[in-house]
Every structure is written in C-alpha cells, then in structure tokens.
Amino acid sequence: MTENPITNNKDSRHQLRDLVASQLKLMLDANNLEGAKSLLIPVQPVDIAEAIEDLPETMQLIAFRLLNKTEAIDVYEHLEYATQQSLIEEFKRQEVLDIVDKMSPDDRARLFDELPALVVKRILAQLSPEERQATNLLLGYEENTAGRIMTPEYISLKAHLTLGETLERLRSQARVSELIYYIYVTDESRHLIGVLSLRDLVIHDPHQTLGEVMKTDVIYIKTDMDQEEVAKLVQRYDFLAVPVVDRELRLVGIVTVDDVIDILEQEATEDIYALGAVQADGDNYFETNLFTVARRRVSWLLVLLLTNTFTGSIIGAQEDILAEITVLAAFIPLLIDSGGNIGTQSSTVVIRGISTDELKDLGVGKVILREAIAGALLGLGLGLITILWAYLLPQSDRNLTVALSVGISLMAISVLASIAGSGLPFLFKLLKLDPALMSGPFITTAVDVLGVLIYFNIARYMLGF
Structure with missing residues (x-):
C-alpha cells in the first residue's frame, strides 16, 4: 500500500x-x-x-x-x-x-x-x-482558577459497584466523558472518597467492588486554586487529570493534562514578555494591533526614561573631573551595560527558580549570597581584562590609574548587579507584585544610577579629585 x-x-x-x-x-x-x-x-x-x-x-x-x-x-x-x-x-x-x-x-x-x-x-x-x-x-x-479551566465531563461512580459493573458503565459513558483513565468514587452526597485508574480496573478481579480496590488518599484541588499551582501539581505527580472539589469537598470536575500544557505555555510566555517589560495580556503578541502594542510597551519605557534622567544628572555633576580626564566618559557605556547584563542574568535564573520552586530549600539569603559570589568572580575576570584593555587604549595615554579605576569599578558594579538581580525578585514577590514584570526595569535603573555613582567616586578617589 x-x-x-x-x-x-x-x-x-x-x-x-x-x-x-x-x-x-x-x-x-x-x-x-x-x-x-x-x-x-x-x-x-x-x-x-x-x-x-x-x-x-x-x-x-x-x-x-x-x-x-x-x-x-x-x-x-x-x-x-x-x-x-x-x-x-x-x-x-x-x-x-x-x-x-x-x-x-x-x-x-x-x-x-x-x-x-x-x-x-x-x-x-x-x-x-x-x-x-x-x-x-x-x-x-x-x-x-481551577474552576474556570476544569471540565465537568468525568466518570463518577459509587463504591458498591463491582469492577465488572464499572466496566459496563465505562463503555456506556466513555463517549460523553473527556477522560476515562480515572474513575472517581463518590458517596451519596457527591463527596470524593476514592479514585482508581483504568489499569486498576482491568488487573483486579471483576467481582471486587470499587470500595475494595480504590485508593482513598486522593490528591485533589479546590475550585479557587490558581491555575499555575494546578499545573505545578499535575506536573509534580505526573497525572493525566486531577479532580476538582468545591468547599464542601464535593466533586465538581477535573483538570486534564492537555489544559495543563496550555497553562504552562501561557505562563511561560507571560513571564518571558514580563522580563522584557512587555505586557501581552494573554493575546498573541504578533497578531495584536500595533497601536495596542505601543500603548502596552510605552508605560515602562516612560518610567525608564524618567529614572534614567538621574543617570544624566549624575554625569552632568562630574564636569570638573571629565574636563580634566575626558577618557573617563568613554567607559561609562561599558560599565552600565555590563552591570545591566549581569543583573538581568541573575534575575532570570532567580525568577525561573521562584516559578519552579527550585529555590524553596535554599532560602533568600543563600540565593543572594550565591549570586553575589558569582558576581564577584565575574567582576574579577572581566575587571582584569578591562584594566588591560583600558591601559592599552590610545585615548587613555597608558594611564594605569584610569585603567585601575575602570577595572575596580566594574568589579564593584558586577557584585552590585548580582545582588540587585537576585534580591529584587524576592522583594517584589513579598510585595505581591509580579517579579518578572517588575524586576527587569528596576534592575536596569538601579545598576545605571548606582553604577555611575560608584564609577565616579572610585575615579575621584584614585585620581585625587
């Protein structure tokens, strides 16, 4: 064929x-x-x-x-x-x-x-x-919430039925149920009391009852649970579906794995957009009207524009040292860009760790300390390279003090950026704000402003101004 x-x-x-x-x-x-x-x-x-x-x-x-x-x-x-x-x-x-x-x-x-x-x-x-x-x-x-994404199309039976009778019921109800791999057992008031899988059904004696075979330690969720928490639970236990109960623990629906996959994709997309300070509001970004796209993106850009005026003010206040040693201005973009990149790297891994609960055993202090040490190691490596490069730069006139000022500043900024990148997500989570949406813009601003301050204070001290 x-x-x-x-x-x-x-x-x-x-x-x-x-x-x-x-x-x-x-x-x-x-x-x-x-x-x-x-x-x-x-x-x-x-x-x-x-x-x-x-x-x-x-x-x-x-x-x-x-x-x-x-x-x-x-x-x-x-x-x-x-x-x-x-x-x-x-x-x-x-x-x-x-x-x-x-x-x-x-x-x-x-x-x-x-x-x-x-x-x-x-x-x-x-x-x-x-x-x-x-x-x-x-x-x-x-x-x-779980209630909004659940389906009421499930198979629910009573404990007194035999497995043979259950199989017959399964055949008759399979067409109207979204998932038949789990049979949920309820009492006369629809309270969830047990569950068994299709595998349990076929390997046990057909004369046994559901009550004899079912598992009574049922993992369930409530209708008001956040959908992201639902997805984590299904992912943790490798379920095909999880039962949903109301406040009185009555079975009202199930959330299936196909819905969980959609949720995980949606949440990951929202976090990625948020890291870039872009609000997608659940829409397909590339199918959204361009005026709507601009409106959603402009708010954070205006905030960054306003806060970055502080950076300009700090640089403007350094006219005396810049007039004497103009080459210092050439290294400002290098320092703040490097700091911003290091801070973004730290915030990305921390936000991901918060999202996946990978950090719950470490604790906030250990995470920030770990990232600070990583920042110090990065700063040391990058700083040494920068010192050599700044010294050999024609504009610097082989001024070793200028080169050292730039290198030491980069080391300090790297540590600062790592601490800010790892600490701010925890702070915003504590304030019940979205760590992904809030951290990126604030890290950029903090590193820019504080980085320039650090740089000029180190340069003034080392150059005797």
Missing part, C-alpha cells in the same frame, strides 16, 4: 502545516473543493487548524465547511481565539449550535471569554439546557 505523503512526512510540524496550507490554498483557488476535502481527510485536527489559520480570511470559512461535523468540532477547539471569533461571526445559526454545543465545556468557557458579551448571551440562550448549565458553572468561577 502506498504511504500517504502527508501523514508520513518526516519534516517538522510547521513544515507539515505549510505543506497542507499551500496545497489547500491552491485547490481552493482552483475551486477544487472535492480535492481540498480529500486532502484534509488524513490530517490531524491540530494540523488542519493551523493550516486554516494560514489561509486568507476569505478562504478560512470555505475550508472549515469542508470538514464533517465531528471533525469540525475538534478542529475548531484548536483554532486561535481570533480565528474562532472571525468564523463564528460568519456561521449561520445552526452551524454555531452544532459546533459550540458539542465543544468541551472548558474550551467553550475559554471561547466565551474572548467573544463579545452580546454574542455570548445569544449563543448561551441557544444551547441545550445541560450544556448551558455546564458552561454557566465554569463562567461563574474567577478567571485563571
């Missing part, structure tokens, strides 16, 4: 997407709808979604309508929110119901977060009573 060139492509996922998108566009341009439909048959839903997103907007709806109803639901859940919103505005009423009504409640809730309120209200009114209730349940919880 001839292998399909798409399903057996050895290239990367992006190359596969580009291949599908380019062929799909050619077929749609030629109005070859049957060929386009056949092209998509062997392709995975996530790859179809990415291929559709690469098409011009005028073709996206045409390509989406080539899919059968079941596949269309899977593909729609993988589309970016902007594309989902664009398509839903073009759908006819029945198309909206066919897709949205069959989506997973947690995916539907995330979609509704992005849609205009009037559209959400209209769609909610058209959903089946069961789906409307499930969606309203999730929308009632705060954003970025």
Whole structure:
C-alpha cells in the first residue's frame, strides 16, 4: 500500500502545516473543493487548524465547511481565539449550535471569554439546557482558577459497584466523558472518597467492588486554586487529570493534562514578555494591533526614561573631573551595560527558580549570597581584562590609574548587579507584585544610577579629585 505523503512526512510540524496550507490554498483557488476535502481527510485536527489559520480570511470559512461535523468540532477547539471569533461571526445559526454545543465545556468557557458579551448571551440562550448549565458553572468561577479551566465531563461512580459493573458503565459513558483513565468514587452526597485508574480496573478481579480496590488518599484541588499551582501539581505527580472539589469537598470536575500544557505555555510566555517589560495580556503578541502594542510597551519605557534622567544628572555633576580626564566618559557605556547584563542574568535564573520552586530549600539569603559570589568572580575576570584593555587604549595615554579605576569599578558594579538581580525578585514577590514584570526595569535603573555613582567616586578617589 502506498504511504500517504502527508501523514508520513518526516519534516517538522510547521513544515507539515505549510505543506497542507499551500496545497489547500491552491485547490481552493482552483475551486477544487472535492480535492481540498480529500486532502484534509488524513490530517490531524491540530494540523488542519493551523493550516486554516494560514489561509486568507476569505478562504478560512470555505475550508472549515469542508470538514464533517465531528471533525469540525475538534478542529475548531484548536483554532486561535481570533480565528474562532472571525468564523463564528460568519456561521449561520445552526452551524454555531452544532459546533459550540458539542465543544468541551472548558474550551467553550475559554471561547466565551474572548467573544463579545452580546454574542455570548445569544449563543448561551441557544444551547441545550445541560450544556448551558455546564458552561454557566465554569463562567461563574474567577478567571485563571481551577474552576474556570476544569471540565465537568468525568466518570463518577459509587463504591458498591463491582469492577465488572464499572466496566459496563465505562463503555456506556466513555463517549460523553473527556477522560476515562480515572474513575472517581463518590458517596451519596457527591463527596470524593476514592479514585482508581483504568489499569486498576482491568488487573483486579471483576467481582471486587470499587470500595475494595480504590485508593482513598486522593490528591485533589479546590475550585479557587490558581491555575499555575494546578499545573505545578499535575506536573509534580505526573497525572493525566486531577479532580476538582468545591468547599464542601464535593466533586465538581477535573483538570486534564492537555489544559495543563496550555497553562504552562501561557505562563511561560507571560513571564518571558514580563522580563522584557512587555505586557501581552494573554493575546498573541504578533497578531495584536500595533497601536495596542505601543500603548502596552510605552508605560515602562516612560518610567525608564524618567529614572534614567538621574543617570544624566549624575554625569552632568562630574564636569570638573571629565574636563580634566575626558577618557573617563568613554567607559561609562561599558560599565552600565555590563552591570545591566549581569543583573538581568541573575534575575532570570532567580525568577525561573521562584516559578519552579527550585529555590524553596535554599532560602533568600543563600540565593543572594550565591549570586553575589558569582558576581564577584565575574567582576574579577572581566575587571582584569578591562584594566588591560583600558591601559592599552590610545585615548587613555597608558594611564594605569584610569585603567585601575575602570577595572575596580566594574568589579564593584558586577557584585552590585548580582545582588540587585537576585534580591529584587524576592522583594517584589513579598510585595505581591509580579517579579518578572517588575524586576527587569528596576534592575536596569538601579545598576545605571548606582553604577555611575560608584564609577565616579572610585575615579575621584584614585585620581585625587
């Protein structure tokens, strides 16, 4: 049998997407709808979604309508929110119901977060009573909590059932449950009392009851737990899903590993943007309007612009020494840039350590001391190189004192930058501020201002001013 060139492509996922998108566009341009439909048959839903997103907007709806109803639901859940919103505005009423009504409640809730309120209200009114209730349940919880990202589609049974009876129930409920690898055991009041895996179900005697086989030390989360903490817990225990309970410990849903992967990606993206003092607000940065991008980025830049005027004022106050030894000005960019880079390196590893809980056993003092020693070692190495370079620089007239001033200043600034880079994230966390967003700009400012002060004070002392 001839292998399909798409399903057996050895290239990367992006190359596969580009291949599908380019062929799909050619077929749609030629109005070859049957060929386009056949092209998509062997392709995975996530790859179809990415291929559709690469098409011009005028073709996206045409390509989406080539899919059968079941596949269309899977593909729609993988589309970016902007594309989902664009398509839903073009759908006819029945198309909206066919897709949205069959989506997973947690995916539907995330979609509704992005849609205009009037559209959400209209769609909610058209959903089946069961789906409307499930969606309203999730929308009632705060954003970025376990309650908002959980799905109420799980398998819950009573402890008196035998494993044989459980297997029969599993067969009948599998199509309406998002995950069947865990069976949750509840009492008559829906309190979570145990859990067993599909593996436990098939290896034990079918005449045993769930109560005899289940694990009673269940790890669960509450509906108000932050989604980032949920992701850490699932990652720690390697779960495929984790049960969610309300304040009375009644089982209300589960968070699955696919949602956790999305959360980890989202949180990592937010931290990376924050390190550059860029607020993304959960949007795709490269699809955001440029005026919105500029508005989000300008606030921190204005803060930095204002605080950096202090650096200019300090340099302006050194006219006497700069007038006598003008070469000192040539080393200012080197010193503050090196300090800023060292501070950013320290803050990056500390913020990452805070995020992954790697630093909880070390303690704040040990972390800062460790980074200070690292800064001293870096400063020593860089300082010695800088002394040699500054001495050999033609403008310095082989002035050893100037070269020593620059080298010693770089050593001091390196230690200062390391302490600031490692200490500020802890300070902002203590103040309940985002360490990633706050640390970068403040480290840059502190190192610039204090670095220039250190440099000129050392130079004045060594040069006798």
